[in-house]
Amino acid sequence: MDKSKELRFPMFAVNNADCKHLFDNRYGTGQSVFDSIDSTTNLVIAGKTVVVAGYGWCGKGVAMRAKGLGAAVIVTEVDPIKAIEAVMDGFAVMPMIEAAKLGDVFVTVTGDIKVIDEPEFMVMKDGAILTNAGHFDVEVNVHRLAEIAIDKQEMRKNIVGFELPNGRWLNVIGEGRLVNLAAGDGHPAEIMDMSFGIQALCARYVADQRGQLEPKLYAVPQEIDREVAMRKLTALGVKIDTLTNEQEAYLASWNV
Numbered sequence: 001m002d003k004s005k006e007l008r009f010p011m012f013a014v015n016n017a018d019c020k021h022l023f024d025n026r027y028g029t030g031q032s033v034f035d036s037i038d039s040t041t042n043l044v045i046a047g048k049t050v051v052v053a054g055y056g057w058c059g060k061g062v063a064m065r066a067k068g069l070g071a072a073v074i075v076t077e078v079d080p081i082k083a084i085e086a087v088m089d090g091f092a093v094m095p096m097i098e099a100a101k102l103g104d105v106f107v108t109v110t111g112d113i114k115v116i117d118e119p120e121f122m123v124m125k126d127g128a129i130l131t132n133a134g135h136f137d138v139e140v141n142v143h144r145l146a147e148i149a150i151d152k153q154e155m156r157k158n159i160v161g162f163e164l165p166n167g168r169w170l171n172v173i174g175e176g177r178l179v180n181l182a183a184g185d186g187h188p189a190e191i192m193d194m195s196f197g198i199q200a201l202c203a204r205y206v207a208d209q210r211g212q213l214e215p216k217l218y219a220v221p222q223e224i225d226r227e228v229a230m231r232k233l234t235a236l237g238v239k240i241d242t243l244t245n246e247q248e249a250y251l252a253s254w255n256v
């Protein structure tokens with residue numbers, strides 16, 4: 001909207017603040033996705049193959065937690081840099097059409113549409129579980145799945161099974177909407193505090209700068225990010241070191 005000059009008031013890119021995406025997206029999504037999958041399915045993740053679509057901040061958290069629960073993890077990506085990160089973090093990386101044949105549980109976290117679509121549905125294993133933790137209900141094309149299914153039934157509360165013409169059943173949790181919200185409690189308040197802290201301090205910043213900001217997209221000022229981080233550390237009872245004047249001068253120099 002900023003690029004199209006559609007914004008009518010100043011906005012802050014809160015998701016880009018470190019105290020937002022490094023914690024809420026990574027640790028919040030990582031944990032709450034499995035809280036919801038575990039309680040909704042009552043299945044064990046250990047020994048299963050979990051396919052994570054997207055290795056951004058949410059995907060990193062989901063993949064990390066899946067590995068910790070004992071799953072074999074496959075990552076799918078479109079960005080070569082994110083893909084090599086996933087490889088070096090120890091995950092298998094391949095196109096979704098290949099991963100579709102191997103996965104027991106799928107989690108999409110891309111912000112994109114049709115990440116899992118008809119060609120993938122047709123090669124999935126019987127009983128595969130499809131979840132989305134990314135954007136609305138568009139990452140897994142549940143609409144198309146319902147069209148090609150020859151039968152459909154509620155398998156458990158919040159899980160709908162679709163029978164494909166090949167006789168295999170695919171299970172969709174929470175209608176393909178954000179699984180941790182549609183079938184769980186979302187992130188713990190303990191991690192949302194930082195996201196809401198960033199938002200609150202941005203609102204105060206806007207009020208303090210009244211009349212001086214233009215209708216465009218602003219980065220969250222670094223002081224706000226650092227203030228939220230310091231307050232979180234204080235709340236956790238964690239202390240850190242402070243640069244001495246000599247260290248600060250040394251770090252800023254190039255010829256000492």
Ligand SMILES: NC(=O)c1ccc[n+]([C@@H]2O[C@H](COP(=O)([O-])OP(=O)(O)OC[C@H]3O[C@@H](n4cnc5c(N)ncnc54)[C@H](O)[C@@H]3O)[C@@H](O)[C@H]2O)c1
Nearest residue numbers: 054055056057058076077078079109110111112133134135
């Ligand atoms: N469930 C939740 O509680 C929760 C929390 C925060 C963010 N989100 C949502 O999760 C989504 C991802 O957020 P993020 O912070 O990880 O974003 P991000 O931009 O850091 O990561 C998204 C990744 O998906 C990849 N990608 C895009 N299209 C793809 C495709 N077709 N196949 C494979 N990979 C693809 C991108 O290359 C990128 O690496 C967003 O829609 C965001 O709104 C959900």
